[in-house]
Amino acid sequence: MVLDLWRRIRRVGTSAEPPPPRPVADRPDRAVELGGSVQLRHVDAGSCNGCEIEIGSAFGPVYDAERYGARLVASPRHADALLVTGAVTRNMREPLRRTYQAVPEPKLVVAVGDCARNCGVFAGAYGVAGAVGDVVPVDLEVPGCPPRPEAIVEALRTLTGR
């Protein structure tokens, strides 16, 4: 039984994409601080959920961000960094600020998608308070509407240094 399983694993191989080349870190000092892994608390500050689908792919079996040391956690108190999507709506401005305060130091913020970076297609909408950088300090931006999973994984690898 176990032998059959091993034979099948050998035959099928890995279903994950081969790792892309290691990216050059914008903030190599931060990568050293995080020591090879990063725990991420995701915050949807007003996204259309397109970015969430790509984050789901980035952590799925094909792109597998966990193999580079990135992991999604359920509480900001367990996190090193926030992964924020969407233009920040008026209702989410305060929850985002409080979530940021709950993350222990040293903490990072990754703005995922054009809405998070500069409000994107929602710029000027009545319910939008601003971009993520207008509410909390942003350390890393991932452009795109939505960003491709490869871009999300690449950004996370600059944090983990792996």
Ligand code: SF4
């Ligand atoms: S960047 Fe695009 S996909 Fe992401 S939340 Fe904004 S509109 Fe949706």
